[in-house]
Amino acid sequence: MSSTSRILCSRLRERIMSAEQAAELISPGANVGMSGFTGAGYPKAVPAALAERIRHHNATGGKPFRINVWTGASTAPELDGALAEVDGIEMRLPFQSDPICRGRINSGTMEYVDYHLSEVSQYAWSGFLGKMDIALIEVAGIREDGSLIPSSSVGNNKTWIEQADKIILEVNAQQNAKLEGMHDIYYGTALPPNRKPIMLTHPADRIGEAYLHCPVDKVIAVVETSAADRNSPFKAPDATSRRIAEHILEFFQREIEIGRLPKELLPIQSGVGNIPNAVLEGLDAGPFKNLTAFTEVIQDGMLKMLKSGTLGVASATAFSLSPDGIREFDENIDLYRDKIILRQQDISNHPELARRLGIIAMNGLIEADLYGNVNSTHIMGSRMMNGIGGSGDFARNGYLSIFVSPSTAKDGAISSIVPMVSHVDHTEHDVKIIVTEQGLADLRGLSPRQRAHAIINNCAHPDFRERLLDYFNRACASGRGMHTPHLLDEALSWHQRYETEGRM
């Protein structure tokens, strides 16, 4: 299939232009809704051309040229990196993982609003974030009637297309043409008071359409591209990841034995990264058959599980595959086509569905404290790492929330278990299970002091265990209050020590 044949709508063929020409159509100060979720399905050409235009503009002086960038989640160097490099982003939401972006956020030269991924589209619809001027969306093709074949992520594309005044489309010839039909775009959304129940009761259910509606009149440019998604490689699971996976597997088997989980478990949500991927590999090696996933992202581990039959179906909003993973997917797409459904992120992460389906949520943590509060986003309380992503959507409303991390970081200089977290993303009310390579703490039904014992004994690294217990015991003895004992002048001292001495 030649690249041109992917644009079947004659009216839109007339609007084909270069990325540079399209970039000229984006004005300084614009609110721009871009496609892209975990390095998949983001526009590949126009952001870079826009960055070049901004670089040129700023070099010639005058008022700085900056835009506001709203996406699905993280994108790639060609988008976040290129625009951040030229200081072209005024405000960024709702999630990013780009090193240059991160640098700007933490140096105070980029505003960043870190939202639950399920909520962004309703905030945009509600008008809470201001008017969206332009949407810049990658698609796998344009049909004769102007409707769009989504590419490797759906993210917020439905909302951006509906909300934007104008639309620029990138048609990427490298996206597998057989993606067509794998998407399920739900058009039953509305703002309250007009919302209706979402009639989905199983991860395999289709409740929408395979294509994105697109008002042809709003499309001001169509740009042809041919470039791969970011496709970051995964590291093979190390011993730490494998230990974490083992603890989770043992836990699942025990829960099944005592009748608190069905033998097919419940729909799995798995965060992105090497450890979640290792957990998936661990599940694949276990006795499970015909599991389901209702998650944000299809990683390599899920492809393997789909192929082996461990996983029967996976619903997500995006791929996030390694180069090996994308090769496997492309080569066996007929096998995967029927087992993967890609939805918009306000559906993949919807609280209604997370609660109804009873999601088992597995996400990473940066640090947890004695009482089960989890920090997923901030280094030492002030510096943003990536963002909360969908972890809050699933952890709060699902059936079980599991948070995983190695017990130490930076070669043992940092303990992932601290007296008090320096930032809270998941409160003590929302964290049910914490797992490190040391073990698993089951916090269900425990009071804060009981949780402290479970976390210190099961999750903390031996190098820090005694000091944590010492803090806890002295906090209990302080007489300041025994519900959540703390020493206010020491609670954040581990972080202070790291900042000044490089070790907690």
Place this chain on the structure above:
Amino acid sequence: MSSTSRILCSRLRERIMSAEQAAELISPGANVGMSGFTGAGYPKAVPAALAERIRHHNATGGKPFRINVWTGASTAPELDGALAEVDGIEMRLPFQSDPICRGRINSGTMEYVDYHLSEVSQYAWSGFLGKMDIALIEVAGIREDGSLIPSSSVGNNKTWIEQADKIILEVNAQQNAKLEGMHDIYYGTALPPNRKPIMLTHPADRIGEAYLHCPVDKVIAVVETSAADRNSPFKAPDATSRRIAEHILEFFQREIEIGRLPKELLPIQSGVGNIPNAVLEGLDAGPFKNLTAFTEVIQDGMLKMLKSGTLGVASATAFSLSPDGIREFDENIDLYRDKIILRQQDISNHPELARRLGIIAMNGLIEADLYGNVNSTHIMGSRMMNGIGGSGDFARNGYLSIFVSPSTAKDGAISSIVPMVSHVDHTEHDVKIIVTEQGLADLRGLSPRQRAHAIINNCAHPDFRERLLDYFNRACASGRGMHTPHLLDEALSWHQRYETEGRM
């Protein structure tokens, strides 16, 4: 109607006994599910008799007699107070507001598990909390077939009755007989993977039955009582409460003008207490007609709104009326019967419904920090006040989350706005609007540093404003990270100062 005529089921009439006899049927160590929500519909006689039994037992030595108490939410001195007084509670969940309980929790002699109110019933069903031995439920009457007329709260009663091995019923002749028919008990609940959509799209919708099913064989005792609910008086709104209400009203009117709220608003949820009640009074004085409420609790303010027509319908799980309010309700019950629906708390607080209906959540805060994190539960980081209640259910999943508080407490010794909260119940991701008598901070779409300016300028008390700004400016200048600037050695210093000097 005589008290006896409220027990129409002959098999259950045979099990009538005294409270003392019924209390003998509760064993040491039992998990006991009790009715009761915000001082309404709790058992009035058996807990006191059990407390007396425990007092006697403990006076004679031997292994202490303690039970685990699970309720809907807070109860009253006759339950929490009486049992805590004799040290009869080992573990308490999910919410309490009793001073004696609070003392035991904070002295470390009672375990307390503070859960989102929507989640408790699913945790009990899932088996996460252990087996429920006995349910102790107040009802307004027993029908011929053994089904139960709920009283002034529903709470977790449906789940307790289903889950408990044995049931003790208290039939309270002082509950208005015309409560019959006002309840809507939903029997479509299930554990995943068998959950179905909850087909409720308007607060007035009825999706269930007026009565609680009750397996007669499980009922081991029926106790007749005649006692009023706690019915705490409300204070008349003071100037501070009225200012807060004014700010919220202005905000609503502005949102309507710019089209971000319909003129009937969206269903209101209002926390319990004098300030929320003042906000309701403020709404009643405003231009609104035919509003709806989808909330936990019907307070006095809502009765007035229903009577005036400001409110068309109110859905809740319990009443929480003053003595004047209960008199008004009893005298005009025919007017209120058609406008009030009482549901179980897993429905009144359900994330699916909070999101679908687009709840406007209004709840109190103990303290908020510069970046919009809210502490609703802990005094100075360690001492439990009451609990998170349903605030998280509504704030996370609703359309707008509004948190309210006077800007100072303890005659100005405490600032409600602090550099860093000492405990987090609602994260920066979940807090949209903060209101004090000083003004309203609209945090939607703002980055953390932008939020800090909005909160300091609009919400902080002038006595603390400069010091907050000074902290913020020095944190920004520290070079530690500009996303959420903090000085780790000062972040909790305001709390420390209060603990040592009695002033922040």
